[in-house]
Amino acid sequence: MKLVTVILLGILAALQYRLWLGKNSLPDYWQLQKEVAHQRESNEKLARRNALLYADIKNLHAGEDALEERARNEIGLIKKGEVFFRIVPMKPPTPEDSSGD
Template sequence: MKWVSAVLLCLLVMLQYRLWFGKNSIPDYLSMQKEVEIQSIQNANLKQRNSLLIADIEDLKIGLDAAEERARNDLGLIKQGETFYRILPSEN
């Protein structure tokens, strides 16, 4: 009877060791769960950026107004007959 109890106790200790310190243990599970949360946040940010880029592409496909606005803001487009004024802040 003592022999069976010793074997069962040994098996219990080995299973507990594997649960807490072995491969795919509880600490491994918790660290992977944190990595999944971080990746989910990154994916959400990328989805938001992609939706903004898709909206920008659709605006550019629809008309020339969006392209002209973008050229004015990004490239400093000035049409023929327009006058460009540059206002500098005071040095005070």
């Protein structure tokens, strides 16, 4: 009877060791769960970004308004007959400018 108890306690100890410290143990499982959650968040952000890009592509294919807006904002194009004004903010004077040297 003592031998069976010792054997069963040994098996229990071995299983507990594997559960807490061995390969694919509970801490490893918890770490992988955190990584999966982080990856899901990243995938959701990328899916939203892709949806915006697909909507932008659809707008560019559908009409000239979106294409014209993009050309004006990103490339700086203007229509024929329009006048382009560029307003440059004044640079505030620095102490070196007023030294008089």
